[in-house]
Amino acid sequence: MRRPRWIGVLLIALIVAGGFAFLGRWQLDRALQAREVGPRITETTHPLDAVLTPGKAIADKRVGQLVTTSVKTVPADYMLVQGRDNGGGVRGWWIVGHAVVTSGADAGAHLAVARGFTPDKTKAIDVQHRLEASAPEQLDLSGRILPTEPPDQPEDSMSGNPPQMKDLAIAILINRWTELGSNPQIFEAYLVAKNHVPAGLVAIYAPPPVQQRSIDWLNAFYAAEWVVFAGFAVYLWYRLARDAWEREIEDLQELEEASGQVAETQKVD
Template sequence: MRRPRWIGVLLVCLAIAGIFAFLGKWQLARAVEARQVGPQITETTRPLHEVLVPGKAIANNRVGQLVTVSATTVPEDYTLIQGRDNNSGSRGWWVVAHAVVSDGPDAGAHLAVARGFTASRAVAIATQHRLEASAPETLDLAGRIQPTEPPQQPQDSLDGDPPMMKDLAVAILINHWTGLGDSPRFFEAYLVATNHVPSGLKPIYAPAPIQQKSIDWLNAFYAAEWAVFAGFAVYLWYRLTRDAWEREVEDIEAASAQASDHPIDTQKVD
């Protein structure tokens, strides 16, 4: 193994193993990159009708998508959602509007819009009452679209204030909305608006979705194959040198047997 010839073969095998290892690393990266979803899709603002169809659930790779939509609010249908965390360390209330899409292919479809946050219960109730007493607003809204949450029955108010929901569930909201008509079309998702925040409220914290990655197992299998090939390149050098050594030992033993009738002690062969 220390002879120059076999050292040269070792260097060649190590170079081949390095190439195989690089290919395996590249294949493993492809196994992850091929299935990425998240910000590379969601951070391109699109019209709502290109992302979501009324009556259908939002696709996983569209959750958190930035969208725009023109809609008109229905003042009497404002709702409060309690127990919301706005990335401030304290929980508070969302003020949620019932809006009707005013133009485009989904005109007339109903959409829940989370318009703002407050940590004060009194401010939330006062804002709700003020918005309910205002005229309908036609707004060019922008924000992130989120899937509807599992429905839970709202808690009854004990002091005359409107009931407060804990989850923004469209299935519950439509039971409280007015003017839906006989066959209403509504989105099974809600919009977290980033503009047109009512006075007295703060914008709702709406970060980009966390980058998600999943494994393409076929590419991962190819990466494992390249690792095996890299190991085999080094093993091949070992096998070749050992075979050469064994042939030399056999030749020495054969020559010694011809020169002497006594068996040769192979343990003394270098």
């Protein structure tokens, strides 16, 4: 195996094995990426009416989808949602408003909009009162659409002054919203707005959904096959070198036997 010839064959075997290992890594990446769900879908912005229909739950693959929509706010219906994490362990209050969609196929539908965050309760109440005293706003909003949270009684009993919720439950909000009309169309989700953040608040931390992956087992099997091929390339070098060594040993033994027979014949003569 230390002879130049077999060292050269080993280098060739290692190059082939490296190629097989690269193909195995590529196949494994394909196995993981083939069924990715999350940011690849949600990070492309769509109009709200292309993602969500009033009265219907949001599809799992669209949770966290970036959307745009035009709305008109309803100042009387601002609420506080407490205990919200805004990243880095900072907790505080969301100011959530009631808006009526004014664009697209769902114009006239009602939408909850989380407009901003503050860690200070007094500031949250001041901003809420200021917004309630303001005129309706026409806003072109962009942000993430998230599903309604389930009401958790008695946590969401509207305790406090002003009333404050712990969960952003649409079922609770609509019981307090005004200007709904006789047969309202209501989105069963809410928008976390990225723009038009009211003065005194900061934008709500709304990262992309956690990347989820499921394994494509067929591609994973192919990846394992390439690993086996890589190992076989090195084993083949070993087997060829050993076979050559064994043939040399056999040839030497045959030569020794032949030499011994010749010597005996000469001795008898």
